Amino acid sequence: MFESKTGIFLVAGLGFFALAFLVMGLLPWLIYRGEPILTVDDMVQKGIVPEFVELAERFPKQFAQYFGKPDEKSFAAAIRRGHQLYVGEACWHCHSQQVRPVSNETLRWGPVSHAREYQNELQMPVLFGTRRVGPDLAREAGRRTNDWHIAHFFKPRAVAPLSVMPEYTWFFDANGVPNRDGMALITYMQWLGSWLDHYPYYQGEGPAGPGPAEKVNMRGI
Numbered sequence: 001m002f003e004s005k006t007g008i009f010l011v012a013g014l015g016f017f018a019l020a021f022l023v024m025g026l027l028p029w030l031i032y033r034g035e036p037i038l039t040v041d042d043m044v045q046k047g048i049v050p051e052f053v054e055l056a057e058r059f060p061k062q063f064a065q066y067f068g069k070p071d072e073k074s075f076a077a078a079i080r081r082g083h084q085l086y087v088g089e090a091c092w093h094c095h096s097q098q099v100r101p102v103s104n105e106t107l108r109w110g111p112v113s114h115a116r117e118y119q120n121e122l123q124m125p126v127l128f129g130t131r132r133v134g135p136d137l138a139r140e141a142g143r144r145t146n147d148w149h150i151a152h153f154f155k156p157r158a159v160a161p162l163s164v165m166p167e168y169t170w171f172f173d174a175n176g177v178p179n180r181d182g183m184a185l186i187t188y189m190q191w192l193g194s195w196l197d198h199y200p201y202y203q204g205e206g207p208a209g210p211g212p213a214e215k216v217n218m219r220g221i
């Protein structure tokens with residue numbers, strides 16, 4: 001069998017398959033099988049992201065109408081709706097939610113994603129994503145301001161001239177103010193990765209990551 005290259009490749013192929021299955025399937029399962037699967041209500045116990053409060057201050061009338069007050073209950077509702085939209089609008093078709101330990105991704109996005117981050121109801125089914133037409137979003141929390149997201153969802157090319165991301169004008173009312181869905185989606189974006197001890201991008205603080213978004217040229221992807 002080993003006289004031919006085919007035999008060696010066959011054994012190597014099966015070996016790598018078994019290794020991948022062990023390291024990426026079996027081991028995480030064994031390590032995390034006792035971990036509880038968190039609900040959104042569990043997750044918001046960590047706190048409300050400041051951007052949610054900022055939305056309430058900036059659009060008081062609309063926010064009160066859509067969400068009431070910016071508390072844990074309304075925050076959880078906004079995240080749930082934002083997540084539904086993310087799935088329904090197929091954002092995952094162009095975006096991943098997993099920082100991988102390759103290609104210096106940590107320099108761009110912060111700490112590599114941890115299996116524990118996926119033990120929650122918003123990751124069932126998982127939103128790792130396989131395609132990266134756009135950047136990874138697992139650490140999007142605080143990376144951009146609400147204003148940036150508003151401009152970007154309304155017209156991506158207004159802030160990223162070469163963007164191929166579609167315009168999501170239906171997330172806005174006639175005056176160009178984000179509607180309930182728009183605010184929910186922005187809240188979901190501002191929440192992704194906020195479970196880390198430091199928001200890696202929030203005001204440029206945190207152990208890893210390039211700092212404030214302005215310093216990073218995201219146009220050239």
Ligand code: HEC
Nearest residue numbers: 089090091094133134135143156160163164165166189218
């Ligand atoms: C056709 C592919 C495509 C789809 C679908 C898409 N995007 Fe994007 N997205 C991109 C590309 C390309 C970029 C990078 C250029 C830019 O900023 O527009 C991007 C950038 C972004 C950014 C900015 C990330 C950063 O900090 O630089 C966010 C946030 C985002 N997308 C969210 C979404 C959401 C939410 C949806 C679904 C409602 C979505 N995208 C759908 C391609 C896509």
